[in-house]
Amino acid sequence: MKEEENVYVNKHGKRIDNRGIDEIREIKITIGVIPEASGSAYLEWGQNKIYAAVYGPNEFVPKHSSDPLRAQVKFNYRMASFSVPDRKNPKPGRREIEISKVLGEALERTIFLERFPGTQIEVETHIVDSNAGSRVAALTAASVALADAGIPMRSLISACGVGKAGGHLIVDLNKHEEDAPDAVDIPLAVMANSNEVVLLQMDGLISKEEFNEVMQKGLTACQQVYEKQKAVLKEKFLDAEKEVPSKEDLSEEKNDLNGNSKPEAPEAMDSMQGGDLL
């Protein structure tokens, strides 16, 4: 490694890509990019580019594995073969399987699963370009796609990576920073309106004090991501309100933090009884 490359934060407090230590890369979200899906989103987060689509709730397959009391989330985190510097084997690897599992579990916390017993909600995310932080980007996109699909949720899930490089605690590491000799990488996701942690992973050496400090940075960063998600959903659904009167689209999101409200026959149930299930 060359010496000059090992400066992760220069004397002006700027990182290699000219960001400040608490600055996240630019995020762009587009909703409804996949017409076939119940809901979808396309997200660019720095160089990361991700498509997310939601299908369902549909009858669970195979039927014998369905949960008679609630819906189950089937999350798929997949990377295109060309999304990384060296070609990736298109077959899903162990890394993708593990990430799919934890991201799916993160979403299950926020969805009102008990409203759709015996069903599956498929969440597909496909990474087409990547540069560190693709799992948090995928989860952020998936959360928007779920909202687009009208799946009732306790909160949007907002995610961001935090960590350490060259002795500095920083937010939203890029690939260069993630490869630092002392790098610590902490993918983090919260339910944005309660700050409950639904995704937390870490690798790298870090003290308790540093961890607590960087977690605070992470919670702040997740709120910034939340603002972007909210803005793009508002833009779409406030417009939709003009076209189709009397939809209470986003009201779910603000409701019941505690998750103990009585569901008032959600629309998706009606449509299922009429079509999907029979």
Place this chain on the structure above:
Amino acid sequence: MSEILWELQTDRIVSDLKAGKRLDNRGLNDYRKIEISHDVSENADGCARVKLGKTDVIAGVKFVPGEPYPDMPDEGSISVGVELLALASPDFESGPPRENSIELSRVVDRGVRESKSIDFKKLCIKEGELVWIGFVDLYVLNYDGNLFDACSIAAVAALKKARFPKLDGKKIVKGEYSSEIKLSKIPIMTTFYKVGSSIVMDANLVEEKASNARLSISCSDDKTMCAMQKGGNGSFTPEEVSKCVELALEKSKELRKLL
């Protein structure tokens, strides 16, 4: 046990825990009895058996000479795999690894790898040509909860005893060993299970089934963490995470003495 019975048990466990009581009368942060032995397999280059209460895991290490990765010509590597044997639990089925065992393997692997307790450069035999790849394979013999900690202890205990086979050129001389592997640190994983609003360490099977979230924290020494993994479809508040971090560092000191 059938699903419904689990749901019924859950209510009981949650209300007991609220009063600070566990089914087996342990404190919330107490571990079950931990027994570590090493007479598992004479063919292994290092092995260990860990009993954590009734949870029973064996680990064996095999070193295989192989080619280094092109971007790290002077480093060997390790690979951790956990198999949930069908004989260990009615919940386990035989067949290729499913997501549960993949996650478990990868989390145990990260706990060891990220602690930097193994200097991968010392696994180099000839730069650019030959390195040792250490396969740490674990088999669960009986599943009574908290496989994360049991497997992690077993992996480290086996590695600690591991010896490099003697080499003749590129071939292993069977039954002869050259030197021991040196671990510079003893990484310890502690896993927290959230059951209702309570958090317990070393959950047994019923507690684990009743829990909806889990947080594993690996500590490389008394003051430093090296890996983390949250699992399950529940959540932890930031305050709970912070508390777990504190407890993990504290508990790891205690557990490290066993190894």
